[in-house]
Amino acid sequence: MKDVNDRSYWSAPNGAHRRVMYKGSGFSDKDIKTKFHVGIANAFMEGSPGAAHLRTITESIKQGVWEAGGMPVEFGIPCTCGNVSNGAEELKYELVGRDIVSMSIEFVANVHHFDALILVASCDNIIAGTYLAAARLDLPTLVVTGGPMMPGVYKGKKVLAPDVDVAILSGDDKDLSDMEECVCPSFGACSVMGTANTMQILGECLNLVLPGTGTIPAADLIKLRSARDAGRYIVDLINKGLTPSKLITKETLLNTIMVDMAIGGSTNAVLHILAIARDLDINITLDDFDRLSEEIKCICGVRPSGPYNVVDLHNVGGVPAVMKMIENKLHKDVPTLLGNSWNDILENTIVESSDVLRTLDNPLHKEAGLKVLKGNLAPKGAIIRPSGVYEEMKHFRGVAKVYSNDFEALEAIQSGKIVPGDVIVIRYEGCKGAPGMKEVMLSTDALVAYGLEQSVGLVTDARFSGFNYGAIVGHVCPEAYDGGPIALVEDGDMIVVDVNNGVVEIELTDEELEERHNRWVRPEPKVKKGVLAVYASTCRTADEGGAMQTW
Known part of the structure; x- marks a missing residue:
């Protein structure tokens, strides 16, 4: 670690330029010679409610840096909104974007010799990219999240952005148009337990986001x-x-899991952790x-695991409340950003059990919010979200119908080729095959829209949005492009998924x-050619995080 009190780089004669x-x-x-230089990476972007308010947040951050005697230097980093590319081939760029964001921060921070960083982000792989940059650069770092969006109200009921996905497939244009006006009523990340809010929450566990602040609503x-x-x-x-190397230990990561x-x-958290x-090097x-x-069952009723939203979770105590409910399982003696331990914080945390957040001995679901499956179809592992799987689909056996992309599977569902008892197999959409490990949201949303989510399974080497639910198995590894067993599946093969026993097999x-x-x-x-080709040639496999890490 560099000596931050050595200002010669900025004060010596050869620093004139x-x-x-x-x-x-x-x-x-x-300012230049005597104050700490704090790089402020701002993921502001006008085209997304999750990022369009970050200029205002960044201005408040800069005021605080000046007050404390530092010198803030703001710079921009790439930002996209996954919803904009939802349903399009360009969705495959999203995971690649995580690495682009981390490398952008690495590039600017090293060239400008910052003493510390504050990274401002909200959404999906953008905020995950800031965490990856923090780990790689190992400068004193804080991440400030943009917070969740307030829920909308439509026809007297709360609605969230994912409701549009199903409405699109309903065929009612008037209903869709009216709903569009309501589902994003404020700035912030879509208020379900998607990747954006999952990663904002986990930032507190990772000692990158100040305790209690990750779920504060953007409004x-x-x-x-x-x-x-x-x-x-x-x-x-x-x-x-x-x-980060002093604040993120193995025990810290286990707490985060x-x-x-x-x-x-979101299942995407597996890749990022x-x-x-x-x-x-942990x-x-x-x-x-x-x-x-x-050991850990799902205790949180935020969609898709329950009917509530992240603002509801914040109102019952946010991340410290979640940690309080599972404190007997946590490594509480690990350090926090505040210089104390989680034991100190949780000692003063009071939370009551509710349908938003339950105790560990009275969970909302009998299973964890995430489960690893293995078997001859996924020797290195696959991921499912048990809390989003209907009880009748916790163990299913079905006939394989094989497709090479999300669009083909969507067309099959819409045309009636998919019937109860089928298992959709979507392959060549993994890290190398897509490339970029695309989110297959069209087919998963269509299963819900066509009432098939309780009778049809889906297995893929791609990934899903945190919005999705149903008997959907992703991250199958080895992926098809690497010659994994999923590449060998043929129409008519029988596939078995046993959630409780952690099995995914082809007969x-x-x-x-x-x-x-x-x-x-x-x-x-x-x-x-291009960044997707570079990603495909340098990325790890999904069971190793899928990042551009050749080391």
Whole structure:
């Protein structure tokens, strides 16, 4: 770690050209030479409610940095909204975007020799990218989240952004048009337990987001006050020399996994936790998720695991309340951003059981919010969200119908080719095959819209949105492009998924699978140039986080 009190880089005579650039940007000589330089990475983007308010939040952060005697230097980082690409081929860019965001922060932070970072983000893989950058750079770092969106009201009922996905397929244009006006009533991330809110919540467990602030709604002015607090507090982190490598231990990551299980978090969190662990050289594998899923059941009633939204969760205590409910399982002696332990914080946390958040001995679901499946169809593992699976589909056996992308599967559902008892298999959409590990949302939404979510399964080497629910198995590894067994499935094969016992299998013998593999030919890459091609050639497999980490 560099000596932040050594200002020679900025004050020595050969630093004149650096000082000139900063002075030309409005900073004074005293600022440049004597104050800590705090890079403020802002994922502002006008085209998404999850990011369109981040300028205001960033201004509050900068005020706090100035108050504490630091010098804030704002810069922009890429930001997209997954909903904009929902239903389009470009959705495959989303996971790749995580790595682009982390590399963008790495690039600017290293060139400008920042002493610390505050990273401002809300959505999906953008906020995950800020966490990955924090782990890689190991500077004193805080992440300030944009917070969840308020729920909308339509026909007297609360509605959230995912309700539009099903309405699109209903065929009622008037209903759809009216609903569009209601589902995004404020800034913030879509208020379900999708990837955005899952990662905002887990940021507190990771010691990157100040405790109690990850779920503050975007519309609540406390969000601005907490942003200013973060700006002030980053100077304390610098003086204390607290960096992610000191604050994120193996036990911290295990706590994070347990909270993800308890909240019924997005399956995408698995990829992000594994990637963060790799950058910190911490040994976390799918086996850790599998083991902890036996101990931690889903206690949170936020959609899709229940009828509530993330604002409801915030109102019953947010992340500290979740951790309080499972505190007997947590490693409470690990450090926090505040310089104390989680034991100190939870000792003073009071929460009452409700249908929004239950106790661990009275969970909302008998299973964890996430489960690892293995078997001859996924020797290295696959992921399912048990809290979103109907009871009658916890064990199902069905006839395989095989497709090479989400669009083909959607057409099959709409045309009536998919019937109860089928198992849709979507392959060549994994990290390398897509490339980019696309979210297959069209077919999963169609199953709900056509009333098939309680009678049809879906297995894929792709991933899902945190919005999705049903008997859907993703992250199948090895993926089809690597010659995994999912590449060998044929129409008419029988597939078995047993959620409770963690099994996903195809009813073929080892000899039959080997014979098919001998005949298998890897297809041509779907993309041969550009960032997707670079990603495909450098990414880890899904069971290792799927990041561009060749080390």
